Amino acid sequence: KKILFSGIQPSGVFTIGNYFGALKNWVELQDEYNCYYCVVDLHAITVPQVPKDLRQNSKNALAMLLACGLDPKKATIYYQSHVSGHAELAWILNCFSYMGELSRMTQFKDKSRKQGENIRVGLYDYPVLMAADILLYQADLVPVGQDQKQHLELTRDIAQRFNNTFSPTFTIPEPYIPKAGARVMSLQEPEKKMSKSDENINAFVSMTDHKDTIIKKFKRAVTDSEAEVRYDEENKRGISNLMEIYSVATNKSYEEIEREFQGKGYGDFKLAVGESVANLLEPIQREYTKLLNEKGYMEEILKESTEVARRVSNKTLSKVKKKVGFVSF
Numbered sequence: 616k617k618i619l620f621s622g623i624q625p626s627g628v629f630t631i632g633n634y635f636g637a638l639k640n641w642v643e644l645q646d647e648y649n650c651y652y653c654v655v656d657l658h659a660i661t662v663p664q665v666p667k668d669l670r671q672n673s674k675n676a677l678a679m680l681l682a683c684g685l686d687p688k689k690a691t692i693y694y695q696s697h698v699s700g701h702a703e704l705a706w707i708l709n710c711f712s713y714m715g716e717l718s719r720m721t722q723f724k725d726k727s728r729k730q731g732e733n734i735r736v737g738l739y740d741y742p743v744l745m746a747a748d749i750l751l752y753q754a755d756l757v758p759v760g761q762d763q764k765q766h767l768e769l770t771r772d773i774a775q776r777f778n779n780t781f782s783p784t785f786t787i788p789e790p791y792i793p794k795a796g797a798r799v800m801s802l803q804e805p806e807k808k809m810s811k812s813d814e815n816i817n818a819f820v821s822m823t824d825h826k827d828t829i830i831k832k833f834k835r836a837v838t839d840s841e842a843e844v845r846y847d848e849e850n851k852r853g854i855s856n857l858m859e860i861y862s863v864a865t866n867k868s869y870e871e872i873e874r875e876f877q878g879k880g881y882g883d884f885k886l887a888v889g890e891s892v893a894n895l896l897e898p899i900q901r902e903y904t905k906l907l908n909e910k911g912y913m914e915e916i917l918k919e920s921t922e923v924a925r926r927v928s929n930k931t932l933s934k935v936k937k938k939v940g941f942v943s944f
């Protein structure tokens with residue numbers, strides 16, 4: 616089986632963007648590949664976090680991954696900070712990465728703009744830690760959205776550089792483009808993606824939002840001054856985004872949706888989108904609450920998965936340490 620790595624930051628409550636863009640695919644991939652799914656808490660602290668919130672979000676994240684259908688019998692699911700190899704390898708890879716290439720990362724440029732004057736080194740170094748995550752497990756495949764493509768390119772460059780300097784050590788990972796990967800946009804500013812850390816809570820739908828809240832948020836979603844449900848990404852971003860959400864929630868095609876709402880107003884359409892999302896989330900939310908209430912189960916899973924991740928990552932790390940010239944012990 617090919618090895619696949621993916622991570623998600625516990626930087627807030629997961630949104631339906633995380634679900635349709637990542638988690639839903641993760642569930643499908645676990646049957647086909649040897650998957651490592653990591654809650655990347657080390658990445659989360661590249662921007663300021665309140666410790667008690669980070670801890671809670673991290674616990675909730677694990678429960679949500681399981682509630683969405685990830686199966687610990689099929690995939691290895693763990694916290695990044697529990698496997699010290701991530702930080703260790705990141706340090707070594709730092710010494711094989713160039714300032715120039717990191718400075719070109721668009722995510723750093725975007726996120727650092729929001730951080731004001733004291734930009735943290737960790738934010739700058741984010742892509743090297745991501746390279747370590749991937750290379751540590753000798754991943755063949757990494758599911759990436761458009762926004763992470765540049766980081767994966769960098770991972771490949773660093774891996775190749777290391778391999779060329781010494782001898783083949785790392786598998787060069789390929790991007791995995793999911794068959795049905797939705798990109799969900801903000802409900803308030805449909806030109807930017809839906810983000811769990813958006814300051815405007817009406818911009819995103821959380822995986823844990825109550826049905827009434829979901830319907831209210833869709834009702835408030837920014838659209839346009841026409842009254843036609845038609846897919847047109849350029850001129851009707853808001854409506855097109857709602858159509859995409861409705862389409863992934865119901866498996867209906869854009870043509871079917873256009874037909875369904877012909878002659879009807881945006882109000883009816885928005886209500887239908889809200890209801891379809893609420894119905895989809897309902898069983899996930901039920902499972903999530905159940906999991907958070909039976910603590911022993913999650914801890915058991917974590918123990919086993921973390922051991923696997925430590926064992927596999929140590930194998931790579933030992934090789935790396937030997938190659939760079941550290942004394943073995």
Ligand code: AQP
Nearest residue numbers: 623624626632633636637760798799808809810811812
């Ligand atoms: N709006 C989105 N549409 C589709 N996919 C999305 N992802 C995130 N937002 C959308 C995908 O979710 C996975 C995990 O993302 P992450 O938590 O590592 O970081 P992110 O991409 O930065 O997600 P957020 O929600 O925007 O978090 P914050 O606000 O903390 O930065 C990734 O596979 C991502 O593509």
